[in-house]
Amino acid sequence: MAMKVRAPQWPDPRSMAGTVIVLAVITAATACGSPGPRGAGQKSPAPAVSHGPGGAATHRNWPAAVPDTGLAKGLVLPLEPYMMNYPQEVTLDNVSHRMTTDCMARYGFHYVPAPAGDYPPPSVDAANMVRRYGIMDPAQASKYGYHLAHDAGQPPAPPMVTAAEYMVLTGKAGADHAEPSAKLKYHGSEIPQGGCLGEATRKSGEDVDQTLVERLNKDSLDRSRTEPQVRAAIDAWSACMKKKGYTIANPLVAGDRIGGDSPSGPEIDQAVADVSCKAKTRLVQVWYQADAALQRKEIEQNHLALAKVKQQLQAALRNAAKANG
Template sequence: MKRLRPAAVAVAVLATAVGAAGCNDTVSSGAGKAVSDQLKADTSNWPAATPQQGLAKGLSLPLEEYMQTYEQTVVIAQAVRNLQSQCMARFGFDFRPPPAGNTPPPNDNDANIERRYGISDRTIAEKHGYGLGEPQQTGTRMPAISKAAMVVLSGRSSGEKNAKAATSYQGKDIPEGGCSKWAIDRIDAGDLDFSLAGKLNQESLIRSQESPEVSAALKKWSACMKEKGYTVDLPFNAVDLAPVEGSQKQIQVATADIDCKKSTDLVKIWFGQDAGLQRQQIDENQLALEEAKKKNDSAVKAAEKALRS
């Protein structure tokens, strides 16, 4: 999840389920019932804040504290959509995007702890191998929108990125950047940036893999796989042994992969090294990480307030 770009929101809201939030949950932001009632999406298939089963059950990395949860993403997205609808209504347009949160990802945040060290849930592997099965998507179709409505939504004369700014519609002033930017600015979500946490997250994974402890555990895992008839050096490469998603052969490789992770304690060893590195990273980047987190928390609170109103 990178920086939110308000100018692109008009396109994003029509193209993605999260849409106008432009950002990346179980309802973990502390949203109350009044807010939850506004999240009209089916939350039953949303990812949990921490894995509920498998070898990664209960694991959470330190940097996750500085990432946006899926629920926070949806809260912001829904607030922006509601505000966009209000703004568009002032110009006579009935603009009703579908509820945010109908296309949940398999993980709660960018750490992707469930598959960070390769697959870790045998129950899923027994059904889908290295795949996830068909994603559950409901009510995601975006509304048809006229050219005139797109002008008001985007604040541009043709809705195109390089088109000149449109300042009015039928005698009414269009907010700078259109209803899209106006909605984002109302909850101060235009400057959310999680790139530092994302960068550190990737670095810790790479560095932890190179640690003596993880290197030794990987060798044991590879030897275990060899005993089961599979020659592979890293869990990330195991899928290449059976690339057809969900095939019986892939399921056999995937379950062997997880069994070898369990017998060698690979996931916990790797997690331990990864978490240790992240704690160091946080110490070294505390101020910048806290500033990004503060902006996110502020945007979430503003979004929750907007949803209650």
């Protein structure tokens, strides 16, 4: 993300007919996207339960702050304290949603986004530790193969808005929904830059820039894979898999050829072998140590810029706390 934590995506205007528009406000989920493959066969996670209209989502299905099962248990990377995690994202998102609702009400529109937190990603932040080095949990592998534990469920249908609501919400108008060259007005009242979404983003502080952190996070994963000790461990893992009947050179794409909406017997067998070989060759420990070492160097080289990133996030969360009363 460059990281506008929320990345609203709008339907192609060319597919719209009439004055009613399907509004797809899609949050960046995973929020915090993965620096690399999260494992083949990964589907969208199932929803948590929402209590009451616009109420708080249960935390039951939220990802753990630190992996608590499998080969990644207890592993935390040095860059993670600089990353926006999922609970923080939900906090900022809900404040922004409320501000968007208030802004729309000023123009006479009733607009209430669905509460954040109902559709959690599998990982708590962009480090994606639960799948950073491929599948790593033997219990999940034996039950779900390369699929995630929570695969069912889809977000509710996006709200329907009129062309006027869309203009006030986004600050865009016209057939092509382009950025206007002049300030837009609705019934004589000037519309904020970027519409109510833009105003809410600025006021809530949810446009926390995580670009640097995510770039460094991805770089350390990519570079660590080329370290001699990691290459040797991957080769050992591949040889172990070969003995079990699987010819795979890269653990990050081990499940790519596995298809289907639900795990099959052959998929589960391969996933179990995958985790078993990781444990036998200590691939996760070796890779994590190389990855973490590179991140510590990155922090030393970028400590001032990273300090600013952390300060910006903390300031946004303080503002959110004030907004929540």
